[in-house]
Amino acid sequence: MTEHPEPSELLTSTPTEMEASIIVAALEEEGIHSTTTGEYTAELRVGVPGWVQILVRDEDLARAQEVLEQVKDDNDHIDWSRIDVGEPEDDS
Numbered sequence: 395m396t397e398h399p400e401p402s403e404l405l406t407s408t409p410t411e412m413e414a415s416i417i418v419a420a421l422e423e424e425g426i427h428s429t430t431t432g433e434y435t436a437e438l439r440v441g442v443p444g445w446v447q448i449l450v451r452d453e454d455l456a457r458a459q460e461v462l463e464q465v466k467d468d469n470d471h472i473d474w475s476r477i478d479v480g481e482p483e484d485d486s
Contacts, residue, residue, distance in 0.1 A: 401429045401449040405458050414446040420465045426454045 405421075405428065408414045414430050421428045432446045450458040 399451055401427060401451050401454075403450050403452050403455045405448045405450050405455065406462055407432075407445040407447045409445055411446055414448055416469065417448055417462060417465055420461050421448075421450065421458055424457065424461050426450055426458050426461065428454075428458070 406417065408417065411430075418428050418430060428448055428450045430446050430448055432444045
């Protein structure tokens with residue numbers, strides 16, 4: 395059985411989980427598996443804010459970079475700092 399390595403190459407970082415989810419969805423549409431890290435600290439406003447990192451497998455990095463550029467081109471009109479994503483839902 396062939397094991398697929400976990401994503402470990404940094405594709406990009408985003409200041410919000412919303413931006414990261416758009417990129418991850420575009421990668422998924424192209425069959426590129428990715429993972430994210432830093433979601434829990436990205437929205438914090440203490441000292442230095444965290445960023446969400448998007449990781450892909452080494453063999454997918456070049457294609458993922460092409461997809462990322464297309465996402466940027468498709469969404470260059472959006473000022474993400476002005477997007478209101480609402481309040482988090484209460485899980486209780």
